[in-house]
Amino acid sequence: xxxxxxxxxxxxxxxxxxxxxxxxxxxxxxxxxxxxxxxxxxxxxxxxxxxxxxxxxxxxxxxxxxxxxxxxxxxxxxxxxxxxxxxxxxxxxxxxxxxxxxxxxxxxxxxxxxxxxxxxxxxxxxxxxxxxxxxxxxxxxxxxxxxxxxxxxxxxxxxx
Amino acid sequence: xxxxxxxxxxxxxxxxxxxxxxxxxxxxxxxxxxxxxxxxxxxxxxxxxxxxxxxxxxxxxxxxxxxxxxxxxxxxxxxxxxxxxxxxxxxxxxxxxxxxxxxxxxxxxxxxxxxxxxxxxxxxx
Numbered sequence: 001x002x003x004x005x006x007x008x009x010x011x012x013x014x015x016x017x018x019x020x021x022x023x024x025x026x027x028x029x030x031x032x033x034x035x036x037x038x039x040x041x042x043x044x045x046x047x048x049x050x051x052x053x054x055x056x057x058x059x060x061x062x063x064x065x066x067x068x069x070x071x072x073x074x075x076x077x078x079x080x081x082x083x084x085x086x087x088x089x090x091x092x093x094x095x096x097x098x099x100x101x102x103x104x105x106x107x108x109x110x111x112x113x114x115x116x117x118x119x120x121x122x123x124x125x126x127x128x129x130x131x132x133x134x135x136x137x138x139x140x141x142x143x144x145x146x147x148x149x150x151x152x153x154x155x156x157x158x159x160x
Numbered sequence: 161x162x163x164x165x166x167x168x169x170x171x172x173x174x175x176x177x178x179x180x181x182x183x184x185x186x187x188x189x190x191x192x193x194x195x196x197x198x199x200x201x202x203x204x205x206x207x208x209x210x211x212x213x214x215x216x217x218x219x220x221x222x223x224x225x226x227x228x229x230x231x232x233x234x235x236x237x238x239x240x241x242x243x244x245x246x247x248x249x250x251x252x253x254x255x256x257x258x259x260x261x262x263x264x265x266x267x268x269x270x271x272x273x274x275x276x277x278x279x280x281x282x283x284x285x
Contacts, residue, residue: 025264025265026265028270029267076171079171079175080171081174081175081178082174090170091170094169094170094171098169098171098264101243101264102243102265104243105245105263106243106245106265108246109246112246120243122214
């Protein structure tokens with residue numbers, strides 16, 4: 001049991017912890033090494049799949065991973081060894097859902113002794129051309145764009 | 161040798177099946193614990209089980225406890241493959257009889273090593 005003094009207090013959303021969890025998850029599962037780049041809205045592709053899960057705790061958050069089918073196809077293909085042409089939408093959606101599940105699980109362990117200790121909801125997926133999540137303008141959020149070749153991922157955290 | 165992967169993620173089942181087949185074995189797939197129990201009770205002889213923890217309906221730990229109480233299946237080694245990475249979860253699974261524990265994310269090399277270890281170093285069945 002951690003005493004109050006041992007619990008690290010984050011003033012802001014600890015977004016880089018989630019970025020590290022995503023980098024680890026993608027590299028271990030697919031071999032791709034992602035790089036964080038400046039989030040330029042003009043070059044960011046529209047999302048077609050958003051994996052999401054709610055992180056419940058003292059500081060509740062919504063964790064999302066947005067991407068397009070091209071990126072999801074490459075990731076799932078390298079994860080499973082199945083040719084991209086043989087992957088259907090269900091497998092792509094499942095792959096993104098599983099990735100967000102791994103990111104949430106890994107980040108939970110990393111943040112166990114902080115004020116961002118949380119439990120995870122079941123992961124879920126939002127799909128559709130140009131799918132996006134709109135939140136109130138004053139909602140605290142964190143955003144990171146990570147790329148590798150044709151893979152383009154957008155990690156977001158919204159404080160609830 | 162026939163193995164069984166139980167996971168509600170089709171992608172994870174495909175990854176495990178691919179690794180098993182590379183090692184010269186066959187892998188059946190179940191998307192729920194109940195489907196896994198049905199396969200165990202079917203005609204196939206299963207010699208190793210890969211088991212997710214968090215699944216709709218019966219979860220992996222409940223499945224594990226169920227088969228460990230069954231004289232017909234309790235000898236089958238079970239590899240837990242899960243995002244449950246807290247120490248207390250690992251201890252709970254080991255107490256319930258799990259043979260190996262892999263936390264997601266995992267590399268294919270790590271998975272294959274666990275399979276080989278579970279088979280006592282045997283690659284081809």
